[in-house]
Amino acid sequence: MHILVVEDDRDTREFVRSGLVQAGHTVDVADNGRDGLLVASTGSFDLIVLDRMLPEVDGLTVVRTLRASDNRVPVLILSALGEVDQRVAGLRAGGDDYLVKPFAFSELEARIEALARRTAPEGPATLLRVGDLEMDLMTRSVQRGETAIDLQPREFALLEYLMRHAGQVVTRTMLLEHVWDYHFDPQTNVIDVHISRLRAKIDKGFDEPLLHTVRGAGYKIAAGSEQV
Amino acid sequence: MRRLRQRLGAMLRTTTFHLTLSYIALFGISVSLLTLFFYWSTIGLVVRETDATLKSEITGLAEQYLEHGLDRLVQVIAHRIRNDPSGDMLYLFTTRDNRPLAGNLATFPPATPDEEGWIEFVHRRADGRQVPARARVYLLRDGLHLLVGRNIGQLRQLKQTFNRALLIGGGLTFVLAAAGGLLMSGRVLNRISAFTRTTSEIVAGRLDRRLDEHGGGDEFDLLAGHLNVMLDRLEALLESVRHVSDNIAHDLRTPLTRLRNRIELAARDAPDELRSELEASVAEADALLATFTALLRIARIESGSYDAHFESVDLARIVDDALDLYQGLAQERGVVLAADSDPACSVTGDRNLLFQAIANLIDNALKHTAAGSTVMVTAHREGDDGAAPGTVRVTVADGGPGIPAEEYTRVTQRFARLDQSRSLPGSGLGLSLVKAVAERHRGTLEFADNAPGLRVSLRLPA
Numbered sequence: 001m002h003i004l005v006v007e008d009d010r011d012t013r014e015f016v017r018s019g020l021v022q023a024g025h026t027v028d029v030a031d032n033g034r035d036g037l038l039v040a041s042t043g044s045f046d047l048i049v050l051d052r053m054l055p056e057v058d059g060l061t062v063v064r065t066l067r068a069s070d071n072r073v074p075v076l077i078l079s080a081l082g083e084v085d086q087r088v089a090g091l092r093a094g095g096d097d098y099l100v101k102p103f104a105f106s107e108l109e110a111r112i113e114a115l116a117r118r119t120a121p122e123g124p125a126t127l128l129r130v131g132d133l134e135m136d137l138m139t140r141s142v143q144r145g146e147t148a149i150d151l152q153p154r155e156f157a158l159l160e161y162l163m164r165h166a167g168q169v170v171t172r173t174m175l176l177e178h179v180w181d182y183h184f185d186p187q188t189n190v191i192d193v194h195i196s197r198l199r200a201k202i203d204k205g206f207d208e209p210l211l212h213t214v215r216g217a218g219y220k221i222a223a224g225s226e227q228v
Numbered sequence: 229m230r231r232l233r234q235r236l237g238a239m240l241r242t243t244t245f246h247l248t249l250s251y252i253a254l255f256g257i258s259v260s261l262l263t264l265f266f267y268w269s270t271i272g273l274v275v276r277e278t279d280a281t282l283k284s285e286i287t288g289l290a291e292q293y294l295e296h297g298l299d300r301l302v303q304v305i306a307h308r309i310r311n312d313p314s315g316d317m318l319y320l321f322t323t324r325d326n327r328p329l330a331g332n333l334a335t336f337p338p339a340t341p342d343e344e345g346w347i348e349f350v351h352r353r354a355d356g357r358q359v360p361a362r363a364r365v366y367l368l369r370d371g372l373h374l375l376v377g378r379n380i381g382q383l384r385q386l387k388q389t390f391n392r393a394l395l396i397g398g399g400l401t402f403v404l405a406a407a408g409g410l411l412m413s414g415r416v417l418n419r420i421s422a423f424t425r426t427t428s429e430i431v432a433g434r435l436d437r438r439l440d441e442h443g444g445g446d447e448f449d450l451l452a453g454h455l456n457v458m459l460d461r462l463e464a465l466l467e468s469v470r471h472v473s474d475n476i477a478h479d480l481r482t483p484l485t486r487l488r489n490r491i492e493l494a495a496r497d498a499p500d501e502l503r504s505e506l507e508a509s510v511a512e513a514d515a516l517l518a519t520f521t522a523l524l525r526i527a528r529i530e531s532g533s534y535d536a537h538f539e540s541v542d543l544a545r546i547v548d549d550a551l552d553l554y555q556g557l558a559q560e561r562g563v564v565l566a567a568d569s570d571p572a573c574s575v576t577g578d579r580n581l582l583f584q585a586i587a588n589l590i591d592n593a594l595k596h597t598a599a600g601s602t603v604m605v606t607a608h609r610e611g612d613d614g615a616a617p618g619t620v621r622v623t624v625a626d627g628g629p630g631i632p633a634e635e636y637t638r639v640t641q642r643f644a645r646l647d648q649s650r651s652l653p654g655s656g657l658g659l660s661l662v663k664a665v666a667e668r669h670r671g672t673l674e675f676a677d678n679a680p681g682l683r684v685s686l687r688l689p690a
Contacts, residue, residue: 102485193556
């Protein structure tokens, strides 16, 4: 992917740039809002990682200006302001996702992957498939190979989110936000239990496990051929 | 009817009512005293002069009798009557057995004299008109009676006019005093009410609000000015504390995250035995970062700078969602996690904060409850009889060891962990966060003995 990183803090910028390059992306950088806006509106990018507090022109203004000129490039806003309350302002301005600084690189990577996938042209999918695991969104049924799998509504939603992001790491925070629809910090890793129950239903008794735990990052559903 | 009485009771307790009442009393006493003085110096004067005239007349006539005898007195009385064509003066001179000797009264009036010898009676005049009269009776030597009186019709009329004026004036006084009292107390209390409104906003976290100063330089302006200066300092202090804590957290979080990320990236290419060690380090760094985040969040909620998004939320629904999230964990630990809620427990609040609070309470309860026990979560409406909005109480009751009553206040302090729970994982910030969320919603956090176990209640105004 061709990614633009607009960040005034040199350490963060360098860290994000080298991490993304290492992950195989092409990265351009800008260190202030004015340059960022200029580069963003002249170049063609798959994604923009944008700091919220920037010199010259602040991040929210950059997003608003891009959106006003009908530029639909996915924007991931980075902010030290933190907290759920302020992400709303960022999303309202036209950002597609919001990440609080300081962030774990795996979280950034997972969200970038998710954003890129979301904007990828996609037909009206009614069938999701990972390996021999199939989810029919119309009949809301799941089967692996020839075996039908009975899922609770929440398990279904959890699996659907994972399968929509097949091959990518999804973090626990992303699952809480999208499957449970709450922004909060659990004191205990409650998600792990849900994952292990889901795993018991879809992987138990099959040779190849599909649902993987990525330590320090999150989870990933992938068949052998799709594993990176 | 009950509501009417309640509202009446509330009105009777207001300072406006008390001040108006005092004002009416003060005004009433002043006007009464003034009226009394007025009466004494006008009608009172006439009455006193009438009495004095009658007294001196009767004494004069008695002297005539003593010095010149009965015939002379009869003559004098006849002379007096002749010289008073108005007929206002009344005389009667009788023998011991009440036979009239002289005068313009036929008989003694049927009235008993008061202790000073005054009588008041109705006199029928020669022209047939009845007039009130006042007279004094004197017992002369030899048992003869002498009465000297006077028509007091005019005086009576004057008194009536005065009384009527007094009645109207009194009513007017009351109305004016009530209106004046309301006006004056209203003006004073309007400003106090404005102060109360503003200060309650400040208490609710809007530290940028200030009291109105009208610029008249009165006591209220002085008070408002002082309070505003105080608030400015308080805000500046809070701001600097917040700044410092934000900076510390920020300054520590950033390098810690960098460290964490370096380890994470290094772990990707590390040999297996080293990798698990590095990944454990990442997990520890994450736990530390989570503590910083929780600390910062509590500070932001407490200082009111957390920009909560208030909307109507159903706590029963949030309880259900939280249960759904924690049910798996509970089953894994062998704890029964159950809910029993009223339908639609609506409060105005931030759904994410409330979910966080309830999740923390459930998390704590699960942590301290042994396998085989039950954790009960309920949401109930309380005290809404239609008149006043009640509260919603969310209760999480566990079957764990509980905590001693004297520790109830301490457990909500930051990093407060009781000895028995030191071995359990957790940052010691969970309940502090719940308390901050409760207070942000003008609610309370209460602890009680579940016998056995702990019962924590989050009470929020509906």
